[in-house]
Amino acid sequence: MGRIMAIDYGTKRTGIAVSDPARIIAGGLDTIPTSGLMTWIDKYMAAEEVDIIVVGRPVQSDGSPSDTFAAAQALADKLVHNFPKVSVVMFDERFTSVLAHRAMLDGGMKRMQRRDKAAVDRISATILLQGFMESRMYEEMKNNK
DSSP, X not given: OOEXXXXXXXXXXXXXXXXXXXXXXXXXXXXXXGGGHHHHHHHHHHHSOEEEEEEEEOBOTTSOBOTTHHHHHHHHHHHHHHOTTSXXXXXXXXXXXXXXXXXXXXXXXXXXXXXXXXXXXXHHHHHHHHHHXXXXXXXXXXXXX
8 A cells, every 4th residue: 555645736835745654644745846846756656655646626715716726737637647557636725724824833833933835835735635534535535446
């Protein structure tokens, strides 16, 4: 059984999180400049077994597509094409940035640390992955294999 990777796509930076091999724990892995994202994913996929890639589906609070929706969808389509043996799913990422900031506050991070946008992106990707792993969608995927 391979890991699950989550991608919190952004126009400048993209947060990456992965599960442990047993798919129990979600952990922030890295924040990548979006311009080098596919190269980074190619290298990671060559080194680690990944069965599922979760791409954050950026929508507004009312469910309508956000400004980055088309770009995130294009990334998901490219991942499907480049990694045909990997399941690629889009999963609602609403409020992950808000939850990331809350986690940083609750974790006692100092103000300057909370301004680190790369950390916010990694934490957002981790929250996205944890949400997916707790979701009905993931349970259905596990049961259908």
